[in-house]
Amino acid sequence: MKAIAIVVGLLACQVAPAWSESEFQITCPGRPTMTVSRAEYGLSMLMWPTHHFQIAAGQQRTHLQDGDPVAITRFRNGDQLIVNKNNGDTFFVYADSDKLLPCNRTDKRDIDNLSLERYDDNQHPPS
Structure with missing residues (x-):
């Protein structure tokens, strides 16, 4: 019985989706x-020069x-990324604005x- 459980577990590992980005x-x-980096589990990361980094969930x-x-x-x-899923058009709204760019x-x-x-954000001005 233990051997069957191990085999089933190993087979399940083969069909489980990998976490990709x-x-x-x-x-x-x-x-x-x-x-913009996106992980399969809903985490989005936004990076731009120099050393600016923001995250979003979902x-x-x-x-x-x-x-x-x-x-x-x-x-x-407060930044927002908007993507039209039909045609891929991409827009951005900065945190301090309501203008769709x-x-x-x-x-x-x-x-x-x-x-x-x-x-260490104590050594850098806020982004």
């Missing part, structure tokens, strides 16, 4: 090119008035797990 870059007016999924589905990612600093976006690509450096 993907990333793409966006270029929006008012900030250097930003990299996405709000809604629809525009014309019915197009959009995904809104709200980062901890169109952005250019690269294709999404799979990446290896991301290692993050320790960041």
Whole structure:
């Protein structure tokens, strides 16, 4: 019985999905090119030069008035990334603004797990 349990466990490991990440870059007016990394379990990371980093958990999924589905990612600093799921159009709203800015976006690509450096925010101005 123990051997059967081990075999079943090993088989389950083969069919279990791996935690993977993907990333793409966006270029929006008012900030250097930003990299958006997404993990399968809902964590999004936004990075831009030099040493700026924000996180978000999950996405709000809604629809525009014309019915197009959009995904809104709200980062901890108040920035918002809006993606039209029908056509891939990408927009950004900075935390201190309510202006919707169109952005250019690269294709999404799979990446290896991301290692993050320790960041001491006491030595840097707020982002």
